[in-house]
Amino acid sequence: MATLLYRLGRFAYDRRGLVLALWLVVIAAVGGSAAAFHGTMTNNFQIPGTETQRVLDKLKADLPAAAGGNASIVFEAQDGSFTDAQKDAVGGALERIGDLEDVQAVVDPFDRQDQLDGASDRIAAGKQEIAANEARLAAGESKLAAAKAELDANRDRLDAGQAQLDAQKQALAAQGLPEAAVAQATAAAQAQIDAGRAQLEAGQARYDAGRKEADEGAAKLADGKADLALGEREAQSAEGLRFVSDDGHAAIASIQFTKSTDALPVALREEIQSLAGSVPGVEAHASKELTQDISSIFGAAEAIGVTVAALVLIVMLGTLVAAGLPLLMALAGVAVGVGGTFALTSMVQMSSVTPMLGLMLGLAVGIDYSLFIVNRHRNQLLHGMDPRESVALATGTSGNAVVFAGMTVVIALAALVVPGLPFLAVMGLSAAATVTVAVLVAITLLPAVLGFAGRRIISRRRWAEAARQNTAENARAGHEEEEERADIAASNRGWGAWVTRHPWVSVAASVVLLGALAVPAASLRLALPDGGSEPVESSAYQAYSATGTYFGQGMTGPIVVVGELPAGLDEAAAKAKQLDIADELRDVPGVVAAVPSALSEDRRTAVFQVIPTDGPASASTVQAVHDLRAKGAQIREDTGATIGLTGQTAANVDISAKLADALPPYLAIVVGLSLLLLMLVFRSLLVPLLATGGFLLSLGAAFGAIVAVYQWGWLGPVFDVTHPGAVLSFLPILLIGILFGLAMDYQVFITSGMRESYVHGQEAHLAVRTGFHHAARVITAAAIIMVSVFAGFIFSHLTMVRPLGFGLALGVLLDAFVVRMTLVPAVMRLLGRGAWWLPAWLERLLPDLDIEGAQLERTTAGPRHRVEGEPEALAR
Template sequence: MAVGFGFAAPADNDFTGGSSESAKAQELVKQHFPERRGSSLTLAVQAAAGVTAPGVQSREEALTAQLARAPHITSVHSPYSTPGQISRDGTIAFATLQSDTNPLPSSEVKQLIDETRAAGGGGVEFALGGADVVGAETPYGGASDAIGALAAMLVILIAFGSLLAMGLTMVAALFGILSGLALTFLLGYVFPAPSFSPIVATLLGLGVGIDYALFIVTRYREALAAGNDPEQAVVVAISRAGRSVLFAGATVVIAMLGLFVVQQRLLNATAVAASVTVLMTMVAAVTLLPALLGFAGRGIDRFKLPFLGRTGSRSPLAERWARVIQHRPVTGLVVGASVMVLLTLPAFSMRLSFEDNSTEPHDTSGYASHRILSTGFGAGFDAPFVVVAQLPAGQAGAVLAPLTSAVGSTPGVAAVTPAQTSADGRAALFVAYPTTAHQDAATPRLLHTLRSQVVPPFTADTGVTVHIGGPTAGDADFAAQVADRLPYLIAAVIGLALVLLLALVRSVAIALKAAVMTLLSVGASFGVLVMIVQWGWGNELLGFPTTAPITAWVPLFIFPILFGLSTDYEVFLVSRIREEYDTGHPTREAVARGLGRTARVITAAAAIMVTVFLSVLATPDIAVKEFGLGLAVAVFLDATLVRMVLVPAIMELLGSVNWWLPRWLDRVLPHV
């Protein structure tokens, strides 16, 4: 672990790679405009007296001179020497700062932000904006990880009522998480991963790691209460709950690796990081934890707290509730399914994008920059399209003027900058500013219009190649790729998970039911996200500063993670029902007894998951908030409405069909 944390690979947040139009534009820029390879920052200036007033201009020039001395800043374009950088009313202007690296180190960006803030006052406001500012002001992770761990410890303590049982559970889980993260940091040299990769791996590892340890410790305590000696109790716990952990963990790993169908290298890297972390928590649960239980012996309940926890795992209330649903299965099915479908409906209006300065908290420099520049230059100033043309020798003049004019006269384009030709004369670029903002649905539609209607006449049979890129175009291309690939991801994950479920529960109906229930939970989760993030229903109460589309990578990760977590609960519940059925109980009795014996631990596991996932609402990053909220909603619905209503109702209606398995399939599937 020391090697992994001490020599972690650097993060890679460039999502524009591949064969998209924005990726091709970026490649042309790198080839022909080497001075623009790094990232850029924008310094916004607002002064009621006018930015050309002598006192204001001298302060702005002093600040840009100070910022230009930063280690990685290579050039500064002042509004007083570059046309088009002062608003029409003269009260707002901007300067651009170019760097030689992408991204800029976060510590350097924070220093630049501090210097910018300190220069303001006296009727003049300065604000620094750009993608690197978003990363520096709203970092991933932070205190939310500790909050999640502490909340999980409290839930386990309530469930077990024993400090020792809680401590052993947390030790096994945290050892698996830390070893998994250390390994993923080293794998980052082979699979470069984005900045959000560690928090995805940590959240998933924290949730499943504690759950897996919880399942095994619960079964161990139950075996001790049944009269087994400690060694036999460990055997029972690992052979029963441990088997469920192995299958559940394998399902989560397979579900995460399903992200490879998206064919995006950074998402592949994040899938590897999350899978490795889950794998290590699973290994710790079935190796380290049994050893710890061997040391604890019958003292597992030592340091017991009064009025908390019970040794037995049976819940008479849950068993009685299951029998209520079994007496009215149609009502339970209709009501439960109706709620899930109603929550799912908003998901069909989901839009995808990426966070930018406009979605930052309103007290940040990035948001202030967005506010100032939108006021002075229009909403689309933060959403520029970089038009890059690769030109035949000697044809720059014949092509650039009409192309620039055609783009500038397109409805929805507010302005275009003068074209800039590369030093070798083989490429040129200019910037087109939309009239709409980065997060506006009209902006990607304008991009599509430019690419499909405006540009083609200039490239047909002319030898000219034109690509439209830039951050806004890159986000739109990635969102489109997600929308195209998501159905393949769903099909791959469900197909692989069904094979595992069939091998474990040996039932076609139960495996298919699990897939359908998970899809309902995912749909409901997406619907709630749309209502809160896009529509703004209670968004400020949950820390979302404004309405915005859903961050493009969030649905991609919520689906496989939730499918794996839902399978955890399904495996633990159904395997216990199968045990009861195999001992001679009829299906109705087996379902009631199985639910009664797993309800308490599933409730505790779900409570841990929900508290861990909701803890990220403390982080300033909007995408991570969405990720945690979506998973928390889905897990809550899965552990309550699905497990307590829909599952007993469906199994009651199916009757003996629950255990149907064709003979040919029985011969093919491995016996566990």
């Protein structure tokens, strides 16, 4: 590998115009692709196969109108309660918002609150009306009964009279009277009976009409009672739910869209906020779904971090040209890596953290990798080496270490596909691609640009000093031995010397410090961020805070429950079934309200909005989600309906649980990989164990500090943590992968020098000191640069990135200065020669990777050129 990189560096130097042109073409092509094909990013994280996703897919198929995104706007009256004019103005603004494209429905809080507030009055009035109707119906029933009794008595009298008259007719006929005479003799009596019959029939008709009216009234009364009972149950299900605060100072309006909120155009978001904010005397706070801006990934805080890195480079390298090269290379790598990521957003769904992660890593490793090569090249030039040879040798030696270091980061990031979480796999692969580009830039573009830079990477004063020193050394016999003695003398001073003189103290202090910092990690709780994690001055935070203050924390993250009802229900039965389910949902601890919100046309799919007691990231809400799912079996037994949970709150719980389950196996993979790679590099058993143990210590300390700051709120004002809560659910697994790769970078750069000194014959404890002395300056600068870049993201406009930037900055700081530059040399000093022990059989099996390119340096280093004035070799 070293030889191949040596030749690649020489080729890039000789064909620097071609190499530069090719990279410019690549950057232009990627930039054009990003501009032409970039799509929409999202902050809604989904995991295929989870209950949340299955229920959401079913909801999209059965009830598409209820599957779109939701947002809210909180209105606050500046002078106490809302006036009627302000209520009308808010209602008008919401009506105009409802007419916008992609808006499915808008809830006017004042109308909805009037409905809720009037429900008890309507129910009371309904009960009174029903009671009055029941009284009227009872009175009518009494009258009907009396009328029926009278009709029956009249009928009986007429029947008796008719029977008596018929008997009289038979008697007259028996006396021999003609039929006409009989009829004439009984005509008056028969006419009286017939008249009575006619009156009876008229009375029966009146009775039948009254009976029909009474039956219809009873049916209406029964329907009224049923409707009243449903209305009363609906009112009970909405108890605790408000859209206008009790003091009348705030109102919350909900907006439902036809698509995901992440897919909404920026112009629509801005128009909604503009319309909502147009009411005089009323402040409007739009929720996070409307205000989050994931279109940009670089802000002022990140620029400050890069500026600090530039200052460190200037101090270390001495010239603007030399300091600018690592920055320029890092920007080139980021342009290609992050630009390529943006170009894929139209085809691959990815979160806003994905390009941000690529930017963060691309800047950090891009600057550091280029710094290692530039520093090596600069030192070689100062010792008189030909520029062409120096660029090639620096690429073959330091570039070889850069390739290995980059490989560890890439492997760790690519391993993020192992947990099987699509959004995490996309993050890992895109970040790995950006790091790969940074490595390619360092070993191809950097050598070419170094050819253009020539001697300008070294200041005139430093050139003059080098010229005098080289002239004196070349005139003095045995100066190599003198240089070695001076090198050993220098290594006996400074931090490395102190650590190796007091190894037990150094080990104990390092372990105690890192262990103390790691203690809070035992309380780590995972969740996805909510509006409470936004900056205090942001509209999203104001909306979240006002919602929690006026309407309860649960309103900031409702839980969506989808029920599958039995087939064959009519409208009334389906409505009653919904309320039966809502009653059982409301019985779950931690649930304030459970309200039916939608029903499909076939009355098979019902949607419920469940309001928990606390916010979406709280432990009680997580438990409520679990309890609601556990309640499903009882609901199925009692109602015949099956339920499932979806929505962002439930999805957050599922994702956090899935990530927590994936954390141990991923950590095992990373630790196993660490042991294997370091065994290959250093041909030792104890050094890999030491490196891995140090990585776990720095990782635990980083986790502990994150919990203390972002979950417990320690130093919250310093880091702008206004609402401490659960830690970002995918932060631990990202931190493990990234910090592992970066920790192995520093392990390679500091331990390889120790190994090379030991292999060249130095006594083991002296090799630790000299190796430390050779690497300390550049590792210190590299660590400060990386910490500065990561620290710039602690105050990023994307709050989701902030704890990750903090964890990486602190993790690198602790790993570089406490683990690699204190713990490792101290333990290496205590181990002595044993640190490099390797069984003979294993040594024969392991290939010699020669990461530092020591063999290449011995076989390719040619005669040195004196650095006098302006050597012709450097003027080229």
